[in-house]
Amino acid sequence: MKYASQKVAYWFFASAILLLSLQIVYGFIMGFAHLGYDGWHSVIPFNTARAVHTNLLVVWILLGFMGSAYYIIPEEAQHELVSVKLAYIQLISFLAVGVTAIVGYHLNYWEGRKFLEIPRPLDWLVVINVLTFLGIILATLYKGKKRTTTSLVMTMGLVFAALLYLPGMIWFDNQTMDSFFRWWVVHLWVEGVWELIMGGILAFLLIKLTGVDREVIEKWLYVIVGLTFLSGILGTGHHYYYIGVGKIWLIVGGIFSMLEPLAFLAMALFAVGMYRKGEKKHPNKLALYWTLGTAILSFVGAGLLGMAHTLPQVNMYTHGTLVTAMHGHLAFWGAYGMIVFSFITFAMPNLTGRKLYDTAIGQLAYWLTNVGMIGMTIAFGVAGVAQVYLERKVGLEFGAVQQEIEVHFFILILTASMFATGILLFIYEFFRFGKPNNEAIGIEE
Numbered sequence: 001m002k003y004a005s006q007k008v009a010y011w012f013f014a015s016a017i018l019l020l021s022l023q024i025v026y027g028f029i030m031g032f033a034h035l036g037y038d039g040w041h042s043v044i045p046f047n048t049a050r051a052v053h054t055n056l057l058v059v060w061i062l063l064g065f066m067g068s069a070y071y072i073i074p075e076e077a078q079h080e081l082v083s084v085k086l087a088y089i090q091l092i093s094f095l096a097v098g099v100t101a102i103v104g105y106h107l108n109y110w111e112g113r114k115f116l117e118i119p120r121p122l123d124w125l126v127v128i129n130v131l132t133f134l135g136i137i138l139a140t141l142y143k144g145k146k147r148t149t150t151s152l153v154m155t156m157g158l159v160f161a162a163l164l165y166l167p168g169m170i171w172f173d174n175q176t177m178d179s180f181f182r183w184w185v186v187h188l189w190v191e192g193v194w195e196l197i198m199g200g201i202l203a204f205l206l207i208k209l210t211g212v213d214r215e216v217i218e219k220w221l222y223v224i225v226g227l228t229f230l231s232g233i234l235g236t237g238h239h240y241y242y243i244g245v246g247k248i249w250l251i252v253g254g255i256f257s258m259l260e261p262l263a264f265l266a267m268a269l270f271a272v273g274m275y276r277k278g279e280k281k282h283p284n285k286l287a288l289y290w291t292l293g294t295a296i297l298s299f300v301g302a303g304l305l306g307m308a309h310t311l312p313q314v315n316m317y318t319h320g321t322l323v324t325a326m327h328g329h330l331a332f333w334g335a336y337g338m339i340v341f342s343f344i345t346f347a348m349p350n351l352t353g354r355k356l357y358d359t360a361i362g363q364l365a366y367w368l369t370n371v372g373m374i375g376m377t378i379a380f381g382v383a384g385v386a387q388v389y390l391e392r393k394v395g396l397e398f399g400a401v402q403q404e405i406e407v408h409f410f411i412l413i414l415t416a417s418m419f420a421t422g423i424l425l426f427i428y429e430f431f432r433f434g435k436p437n438n439e440a441i442g443i444e445e
């Protein structure tokens, strides 16, 4: 760390991991409900728990991205953030909107649009907030000495993510139209512009951790950006198969979404390749493990498990079942959860000046979270396949099927407990680093 303003990243990371732990609490409420223990129902019904779980997920990932940007951009641009005060205001107001939305869900103040449950009036506050964030980033880049490919790819991802939020705010009375544009946010985020943010963070980490030349690493970024756009944009069609739009989407969606894993494969090959090529002298080995783990698990969770249900012939049966939850968990965790964790693991020693590299607790957190999440994915997968068969082949009624598959949620709770223990250890380790400070890293106040 070279710039005092980078310290603001710490508070974004601290908020992110605390919201993640709240997300997990709601995950358990749903897990137990699936197992047949739905005692909370009158206070927190399943739909509320689900909206809170998934919205907290998006909020903490975005906080992780913002924190990473506040760390990366000054270093890449060689310039302090233009306003640290504004960055703190932006954090606090972002949290305030998030908390308001989540309290609202418990009071039935929500829109029943999966992932975009946040009511439109609050959307406007999100827009103002994100504009402030982008303003700080863009102004810093503008004033900075350098504009590197890494910082530009990351910034491009952040700007496009903000723009793509807008189509989701248009009001439609027509369900098909509403669904059509909802995917511009949900799909084009995770299978489009967020991949650019991830690619940028990945490149930054690999430059720092492997010691391979920037030129080599940044060349790969062009390949990743190219593959992402080539496949991801028209790949949106895999959500249009049976929503009431033209049949052409069966072909377009099928073909282009089958190509989407290529971008994730490129990221995995890229990270492993740079790891093998580099001198690996950096002492923060755990950050390197997280980085490699991200590249590999994102390929499995997003690429392979996405591909598993992306053809129209398959999706006709699996749509909206626990097969989707199987893929949703490993894709979100493997790509975006893990890239944020990689970055936090890399940044903490630099922010605080404490060289707690490669500790036993840190390693245990790594293995428990990742093995736990793979276990959860398998549990969801087995439950999902049973659900598809009973509900859509045999023709049993939805509720009856849910009862039949309750037994699979025992393993889900078990593996989720493993995952949650890993997260608790990670959080413990995070706070053991202490607060960020200038003194420890030799910056004059």
Ligand code: HEM
Pocket: 023, 024, 027, 028, 030, 031, 034, 050, 053, 054, 057, 321, 322, 324, 325, 326, 328, 329, 332, 333, 337, 412, 413, 416, 417, 419, 420
């Ligand atoms: C350890 C704790 C967790 C448990 C017990 C848990 C459990 C659940 C359950 C039961 C559902 C609802 C499935 C349904 O609709 O029937 C769900 C949804 C979801 N969870 Fe989790 N979860 C946990 C952690 C996470 C984490 C860490 C992530 C992401 C990094 C995540 C991402 C998601 C997503 C994306 C959905 C929506 C899936 C879909 O659209 O079908 N969850 N979770």
Ligand code: HEM
Pocket: 114, 115, 186, 190, 191, 238, 239, 257, 258, 260, 261, 298, 302, 303, 305, 306, 307, 308, 309, 310, 311, 315, 318, 319, 320, 321, 324, 327, 328, 331, 332, 335, 336
């Ligand atoms: C990191 C990247 C990815 C993430 C975080 C992710 C996450 C998700 C989530 C949360 C859903 C449920 C959305 C909803 O119903 O509102 C979903 C659905 C879906 N994803 Fe992904 N995904 C990723 C990449 C991919 C890729 C690369 C493919 C294809 C190769 C894919 C194929 C699908 C399909 C076909 C569905 C629809 C499932 C259904 O009909 O219920 N995903 N994904």
Ligand SMILES: [Fe+2]
Pocket: 187, 191, 235, 236, 238, 239
């Ligand atoms: Fe998609």
